[in-house]
Amino acid sequence: MSDSFIKFDDVSHGYGDLPAQGKFAVENISLEVHTGGFIAIVGPSGCGKSTFMKLTTGLQKPSRGRITVGGNEVNGPLSFSGMAFQAPTLLPWRTTLENILLPLEIVEPFRFDFRKKKDEYIQRALKLLESVGLKGYADKFPWELSGGMQQRASICRALIHQPKMLLLDEPFGALDAFTREELWNILKDLWTEQQFNVILVTHDLREAVYLADTVYVMSKSPGKIVFKREIDLPRPRDLEITYTEAFTNIVHELRGHIGSIRSGK
Amino acid sequence: MSDSFIKFDDVSHGYGDLPAQGKFAVENISLEVHTGGFIAIVGPSGCGKSTFMKLTTGLQKPSRGRITVGGNEVNGPLSFSGMAFQAPTLLPWRTTLENILLPLEIVEPFRFDFRKKKDEYIQRALKLLESVGLKGYADKFPWELSGGMQQRASICRALIHQPKMLLLDEPFGALDAFTREELWNILKDLWTEQQFNVILVTHDLREAVYLADTVYVMSKSPGKIVFKREIDLPRPRDLEITYTEAFTNIVHELRGHIGSIRSGK
Amino acid sequence: MKKKNFLEKNAAIVLFIALLVIWQLICTVFKVSEFIFPSPIQIGQNLFEFRTEILRHSWVTFWTTMVGFGISIMVGVMLGFLIGSSKIAYDALYPIMTAFNALPKAAFVPILVVWFGIGAGPAILTAFLISFFPIMVNIATALATIEPELEDVLRVLGASKKDIIVKIGMPRCLPFFFASLKVAITLAFVGTTVSEMSASNEGIGYLLISAGSSMRLPLAFAGLVSIGVMAMSMYELFAVIERKKTAWAHRS
Amino acid sequence: MKKKNFLEKNAAIVLFIALLVIWQLICTVFKVSEFIFPSPIQIGQNLFEFRTEILRHSWVTFWTTMVGFGISIMVGVMLGFLIGSSKIAYDALYPIMTAFNALPKAAFVPILVVWFGIGAGPAILTAFLISFFPIMVNIATALATIEPELEDVLRVLGASKKDIIVKIGMPRCLPFFFASLKVAITLAFVGTTVSEMSASNEGIGYLLISAGSSMRLPLAFAGLVSIGVMAMSMYELFAVIERKKTAWAHRS
């Protein structure tokens, strides 16, 4: 497929000097994601999902194998990705608003005219904040926010610069079911509109099936991709779909695979 | 009820100088938990669940009202509680094992003979680690663990000194469904055995209903208790019960209450 | 949060006055002669009597120190960034800088005088040479201990090393930058004074030597008091800026 | 992770030799006379010729410095804890300490001599007085900026203030404690030397003055080299301990 945006070619990665001992966090990962594709990764805790994200963005260089994104081999951090890390990692010396503006201070072309267009950018950030239910918290510091609020702010930071590739590492983990479903739809709409690439790590199978085109199931450490499921549910989807049988069937199928990983070991 | 272990008496609390402006994070909380009771708190993100936990342990002094725990008014941090915070907050200069031993270095009577019994305590910690699936990670540093692993380590730290009162703030949020259910059972068994008090904050209603005696639903900020549900499912419970109609009914009932909080505003 | 009482608000002044009283009492009760340790009253008399002279010398010392201190902030910050962000610079420069800083700067004053003549030149240079090291060390340490998790937040955006230093390194090390400023300003005053002591016709250093040589210890101490007051004012200035800029770090 | 090449492993030595060569070249090419700035070769010759004397004086300076430095670690840590954990102590002591530290310690040496006679007493005290401040400042800053989130981990267990300092304050401020040690050890050497310069029969300070007053600059510089070497060794010692104890903070 010449259209593939993200391509993993038999990639293995381990931290520190473990690779030398043949110990990897993720092993023999090969996959391709076409431009604008939305994939989800599920798998047991510690299987290497976050590691996969770090590899994709170039934060970690693979011990073995080759990763290409947008046609170029990944050799260092890319500059067109947005990432919400598993921990909120907001900078404690910046207010929520300032935290969210951060990518615009770094990434071109926003960086170039950041000073000039600052007001416009602030408006954009405030709108984003409002959409995740944080209206009125722009001037609070991160440690004045609750856990879930921090997580939502972190999602805003990942989105603000409209990245070509969006990576979300369990972005809704600290949210209640209703807020979570609301954010699903916000994300879905943004994606439908802008057609960027998304990689979503989640433990919520309904979330994965509802949002993604393809769900990958990873095995226990060392993480390999043991199952790949194309989600052929029609789009546009709305929350009603989660009550359909087709949907629940896929969820159950995935659940079964994850279950068998556990018992298999 | 003279048996009540935890008692909130019209408690309101706000941070900084907000209370002076009449703005509170939690408002007019009154509740009683009998000795050995297991309660769960659910509610939308930012409603004040973590604040409630901090009040119970004495980490925050209520702006208004009175809290008694174990018969005494809470005036400062208690010394018989174990808490797993929402963020794992492991100390980065300690290995996982050392992090888990921390409470034993602080809390009497363990502190008294910590040096002498260190080997015994290490065994205990290792067993605990194994039970949450972290065998072999004792000597890793926290930043060498995945997000979910850190969270599990943090749960071990809350349990190691067998506290009379255990507070768990979304302890299983970063775990996949299977690991999570495994840990439910571990917690349930421990509690059945030792009958300590538990306060569990969670977004997972099944988790709340499966584990707790009573589930409290909090409203959006400022958090008030809007609904209290005694879970009259028979004990001992096992995972089968989650598929019963009685169980799903309670979950749906709670879900409805939370949903109405959102739309109500 | 709670209202401060009088003692809390004026702790420094109360302690200061208490110390003065004790000092005066000791001097009076034990009849300590002024050539051994002058009493606050004697010092006060000299401060008043020679106020114009002391002010004139203080002003010289003050601006000299400020120039040297300014240079030392610039150089200290730059070296700190260099050492804190490059492993090889750390390994190469740090030990040599440490060695250099262990040398008494007083030993270099004569050499500086030969190059720059007597006056402000050597004093500024001495103030600089003596005071950049703490700044460098704290900035380097702060940068070298940045949590990789925070760094990743920027790295994932394709940020350059410089971006990371500006957006994370600098704000994160601000509390320790201020800490080092407090150390550095005291050293800068010491540097200026020491240099003036061995090669100058003005400044508090000159006054110290001049008063010392005619065994007028109370006058010398009056000069020391003036340095102390100047340093304390600078401390208060830093404290004000620090409170504004690093509130986030002092939130407990 | 990757293999270090020769340059990276021996960066300090390579840079050091490079500096020496440049220095020698400048001295040779511009025919700088030895009483203006001696060349490395001249210094080397003196180092060799007077090695026993220099060693003897160095040993005196070394142990004196170590005693003063030891006291300053103890006092600096204690004051740092006090100031860092009590708001009122912070407000009261910090400005006064800053003022005190801006006073040139050389001015106190004559007074110390009155109390302790000349020799090790004033030198130890001067080394202490001059070097405790950076330690105090960094520890106080580290403690005052502990993240409340980490503190809560202990507070929820009913830990005392002391527990929190020992289990969180100390390890967390370790990198900055080591940073301050690096500053303090250089100051301690300066303190000892300055005191020896005006009140001692031995030590590198005495040698500096003695050689300086008879215009033997190469010998004086040989003494300075000895101080530099001692300070560098202490630096390396700290660096080894630091690598072991604060690896967690340098994990990037």
Add this chain to the structure above:
Amino acid sequence: QTAIKFQLDWRFEGPSAFFLEPAAKGYFKQVGLDVSIDAGNGSGNAVNRVASGSYDIGFADMAALMEFHGNNPDAPNKPVAVMMVYNNTPASVITIKGSNVKKISDLTGKKLGAPVFDAGRRSFQLFQDANKLGPVNWISMDPALRETMLVKGDLDAITGFGFTSILNLEARGIKAEDIIAFPFAQNGVKLYGNAIIVSPKLIKENPAAIKAFLEAFTKGAKEVIANPDDSIQYVKQKDGIINVDLEKRRLRLAIKDAVVTPDAKAEGFGTLSLPRLALMASQVSDIYKTKTRVNPDFVWDGSFLPLASLKTVLPK
């Protein structure tokens, strides 16, 4: 054995042989004294340290002692000079050929360098008056810097002790014949130089010790004067880095300029002339602007001098 703490005025250089030699040869031991000798850093400090009780006996400039008396009239423990050693002050005005000072009268209006505490600078007014000079411009600096700056041409002349500055200039490559020195003593300023001073506490509690000290010192001084080159070994024992040849010259210069001078021969070694002392007291009171005028009677006590031994010290 009585323990005596002795404070020199300066470091272990040639002239300190006067004390180091009798100590090394055990002369103090023989008279029942256990003398420990510490290097000093200026006469002012030596006076202070004896006054404060840190030291029992010291070696210091008479002018510094007088200034202390004048400025601290109420001090309980004012040191007293008991023996004169440098009968003439070694202070000199020094310049080099090539500067624009050829004779004393050229000094008017010129740039002179010296530390503020330099004895020659502080008593320069006497030199001015005696030689009818106009005002000069002073530049202050470290002691060791003045010769360098003179050679560099930043100064027209310096003040300093002859036996220090002349040697320092030679060390900078100035030939002996190119150095021009105007010693105060030969140009109308008859100040006394260094004397042995003792604390009044010692006078009260153990006058015999003072007598014994002076006796042993005199014995040593005689040998130093007779054979200065031999004495330097005792200095070398104390400070291994000294340049022996240089210190030999320094000691000989000190003896010539300050110890074995025509004035000393006239008044006798160790003692002094009371009228000259009174004149000096009045001069010091004037030019040092002391708080009270110096009373020469309190500064000097000649009653401990070993008069018999003294007569044999100076060569005929």
